[in-house]
Amino acid sequence: MLLPPRLTPARVKRDRRYRTLDKYRFVIGFLSLPLLFYAIFVISPFVQAIYYSMTDWDGGSAANFVGLDNYQKLWNDDRFWDSAKTSVTLLVVAPLITLALGMFFAYMIMAGGRYRKGQAVAGVFGSTFYKIVYFFPQVLSIAIIAVVWMRVFSTRSGLLNGTLGALGLDGLEQPWLGGEYNLALFATLTVLCWSFVGFYVVLFSAAMGAIPHDLYEAALLDGAGRTKTFFKITLPLIWDTVRTGWIYMGIQALDSFAIVLVMMPDHALKVTPVFLYQRFREGQFGYATSIGVVLLVVSVVFSLIIMRVGNRDRIEY
Structure with a gap:
């Protein structure tokens, strides 16, 4: 007959840490794709707009950085x-x-x-x-x-x-x-x-x-x-x-x-x-x-x- 493992404080702490890691892995895995799309289609245009606002770009030639x-x-x-x-x-x-x-x-x-x-x-x-x-x-x-x-x-x-x-x-x-x-x-x-x-x-x-x-x-x-x-x-x-x-x-x-x-x-x-x-x-x-x-x-x-x-x-x- 197999007896359940003895629950020592160290084992309880380790099990709790593993459950926390599993929870974060799930959250990260669940949100990674939406966050990637958000970064590409929302954050990226904002960053590009801020960059182009500091250039003399005319829509055709290369954009030269002009600061403020x-x-x-x-x-x-x-x-x-x-x-x-x-x-x-x-x-x-x-x-x-x-x-x-x-x-x-x-x-x-x-x-x-x-x-x-x-x-x-x-x-x-x-x-x-x-x-x-x-x-x-x-x-x-x-x-x-x-x-x-x-x-x-x-x-x-x-x-x-x-x-x-x-x-x-x-x-x-x-x-x-x-x-x-x-x-x-x-x-x-x-x-x-x-x-x-x-x-x-x-x-x-x-x-x-x-x-x-x-x-x-x-x-x-x-x-x-x-x-x-x-x-x-x-x-x-x-x-x-x-x-x-x-x-x-x-x-x-x-x-x-x-x-x-x-x-x-x-x-x-x-x-x-x-x-x-x-x-x-x-x-x-x-x-x-x-x-x-x-x-x-x-x-x-x-x-x-x-x-x-x-x-x-x-x-x-």
Whole structure:
């Protein structure tokens, strides 16, 4: 009869070490291929972009290393700063408007209906249909959206000016796309927010739907109305979702390339992605790549700021 081996402290320690090694071998073996693909297709392009931003590459001849000359040129380029001012404005304002509208519509869908028997908070009738309608712009190409809104804002035959004229408000008609900077900025913000607000309606509706109704019932028993319930219960419990959405919308606002390029005349509005594209068309590949690296840094810094400023203790429910 075979007896089990005696478990000495040394043997227990050795067996524990072997199990740990086996665990790490499994993890490394499981992640090695995905990490390899990630390094090739994600990390490698970033490294190449940083390298080419320090060269005078024109897309054809050999790239000569010039150090930080492109960044110095960028620092002294007034056209870049003009475009950066517009991009930063979109970065700050577009998330504020889009997320505010998204939360408002989502809360109305989820809690804006009349009180029903057995339900402390009820959504409006046909809430599923409203979610589909709000989400519809997400299935359209951004280029198609820009073309449609270009016709809406058209000076002569546009729907907006035509409607104002039909209502006798001719004095409010404006050259929205080719006139003043503020008008072009307003048009761009309108299209940008309209394009993405539906996504946040669905996102915030899903987050609000996960909140237990017992919390709303307790708030109603304490005499809280819908407004107070939103700020005291709903918003704190979906804050992580709001913070993530803020970062995503900020990046989308910073990358407003297609909307401005398709919808705006060349002189109406300048944003940094379009300024980058124009440098590529001129064959200044190294200079254009340095602009792309700056956009990358701005995106990372913006994300870190939102993660830091919006950091709160997680509420479990």
